[in-house]
Amino acid sequence: MKFSLAIYAAPYSSQASATALKFTQTLLADGHEVYRVFFYGDGVHNGSKLTSPPQDEVNLYLDWQVLAEQHSLDLVVCIAAALRRGILDQSEAKRYEKEFDNLGAPFELSGLGQLVDACVNSDRVITFGA
Amino acid sequence: MPTLHIVNKSPFSQQALLQCLEVIGCNHSLILIEDGCYGGLKTSPAHMQLQKIVKKGIKIYALKDDLRARGLNSNLLEEMTPINMNEMVELCCQHRNVQSWY
Amino acid sequence: MSNRKTAKKLLFISRKAPYGCATAKECLDALLAASAYEQDLGLLFMGDGVFQLKKEQQPEAGRQKNISATLPVLSMYDIKDIYLQASALAERGLTADDLVIPVKALNNNDIRELMEQQDQLLSF
Numbered sequence: 001m002k003f004s005l006a007i008y009a010a011p012y013s014s015q016a017s018a019t020a021l022k023f024t025q026t027l028l029a030d031g032h033e034v035y036r037v038f039f040y041g042d043g044v045h046n047g048s049k050l051t052s053p054p055q056d057e058v059n060l061y062l063d064w065q066v067l068a069e070q071h072s073l074d075l076v077v078c079i080a081a082a083l084r085r086g087i088l089d090q091s092e093a094k095r096y097e098k099e100f101d102n103l104g105a106p107f108e109l110s111g112l113g114q115l116v117d118a119c120v121n122s123d124r125v126i127t128f129g130a
Numbered sequence: 131m132p133t134l135h136i137v138n139k140s141p142f143s144q145q146a147l148l149q150c151l152e153v154i155g156c157n158h159s160l161i162l163i164e165d166g167c168y169g170g171l172k173t174s175p176a177h178m179q180l181q182k183i184v185k186k187g188i189k190i191y192a193l194k195d196d197l198r199a200r201g202l203n204s205n206l207l208e209e210m211t212p213i214n215m216n217e218m219v220e221l222c223c224q225h226r227n228v229q230s231w232y
Numbered sequence: 233m234s235n236r237k238t239a240k241k242l243l244f245i246s247r248k249a250p251y252g253c254a255t256a257k258e259c260l261d262a263l264l265a266a267s268a269y270e271q272d273l274g275l276l277f278m279g280d281g282v283f284q285l286k287k288e289q290q291p292e293a294g295r296q297k298n299i300s301a302t303l304p305v306l307s308m309y310d311i312k313d314i315y316l317q318a319s320a321l322a323e324r325g326l327t328a329d330d331l332v333i334p335v336k337a338l339n340n341n342d343i344r345e346l347m348e349q350q351d352q353l354l355s356f
Contacts, residue, residue: 001223006354008255015164016138016232026215032223041258081258112265119242119352120271124222126136127355129232133347149247149279152319155344229245229353 002033004118006127007043011060012053014130017046021063023126028071036074036118037064039107042130044082047075049104061104068106079109132157134225138232140168141176146231151179154188159225161218162192162210167202170210177207184209193218240351241272248356249280250299251291256284259356260302267309274313275306276346277335282320285331300332317343 005024009016020037027034039046051061068075082103083092089109093101103109119125135154139146147162147169154160160183162169169176170192180190184207194212197203213221222228244263248255266273277284289300306314318337321327328334338346347353 003222008258008356019138019163022215023218026219030216030219032219040262041254080261112262113268115262115354116242116266116269116271119266119354120240120269122352124228125352125354126222126228127230127353129138129230129355133344133353145279152317152340153343153347155348158344226348227350227353229347230355231247232355 001123004036004122004125006038008041009130010042010045016128020128035122038076038115040078044077044087047077047107048102050102075107076110076114134228135160136230137166138164140165147176150231156186159189167192167196170207239271242352243274243350245276245355246281247279249283277316
């Protein structure tokens with residue numbers, strides 16, 4: 001089946017993102033297709049490349065990055081929610097004249113339309129929130 | 131076609147599970163994940179309602195890893211079935227849609 | 233004009249009160265974005281979500297946008313299937329007269345059936 005996920009929770013503050021990651025890993029291992037993972041609300045923080053947990057702790061940002069690169073996943077971060085929360089890619093950092101950008105590849109900023117598109121084109125959409 | 135409900139909050143402190151139980155239907159299923167697992171304790175505020183919905187044929191599951199993380203290995207609702215993530219994926223496939231409660 | 237034969241039924245479920253967290257507003261933002269995609273959209277207020285409908289909201293002092301001001305605009309975006317959980321309204325001491333727009337009140341059996349009819353449930 002074709003799944004999409006919507007994640008509304010920041011990493012570490014709640015378990016939701018870790019559960020969503022494990023769910024996605026299981027979907028792929030079981031042979032399902034992951035159409036899109038959409039990060040909205042506080043979920044946009046999952047895309048920050050500045051995430052720096054202690055070495056003996058899980059690095060959720062890296063885990064998402066590795067999974068996405070292995071399976072060519074579409075990790076989309078809602079641009080409106082991201083800008084409000086200080087998650088910017090290079091282009092938005094330039095637009096807003098910020099010194100740094102912090103959205104890590106392969107996460108990409110896009111609009112809420114991508115969430116709707118995921119609902120239209122997926123068999124199942126599962127939401128993970130805090 | 132049935133709905134699968136996923137609850138991740140403890141009923142001791144939040145309303146998510148009780149609100150889910152207000153609308154859960156006879157052919158629906160319920161998975162308790164994360165802190166939602168505490169809802170499966172015999173002492174939980176939702177215990178009697180959970181026993182009631184089981185009698186209506188509603189299946190109740192809890193994620194094994196989340197039960198284990200929380201040391202929940204006794205005093206649990208007997209009709210609650212521990213499942214792994216593969217089984218949770220399968221339940222998502224078997225139901226028409228999925229409602230998450232948080 | 234939507235192609236209703238292939239349109240999916242998407243129900244947005246809003247369970248949080250306005251202003252205390254961003255969830256209520258972000259649900260409405262997602263719903264408005266969805267209105268451009270010619271799908272069968274619905275909005276259901278449950279639990280504390282019914283507070284979003286209350287009249288006389290004045291969030292401007294807290295420098296927040298007025299959520300209740302968005303609700304009368306939804307019909308202009310062809311979002312007409314708007315519902316609320318009747319028991320949630322009653323528990324919170326509200327009646328239809330307290331609401332900024334008329335909304336169909338559903339009992340819990342109706343909500344169950346509404347959920348079962350949807351292709352996707354977007355829970356906020």
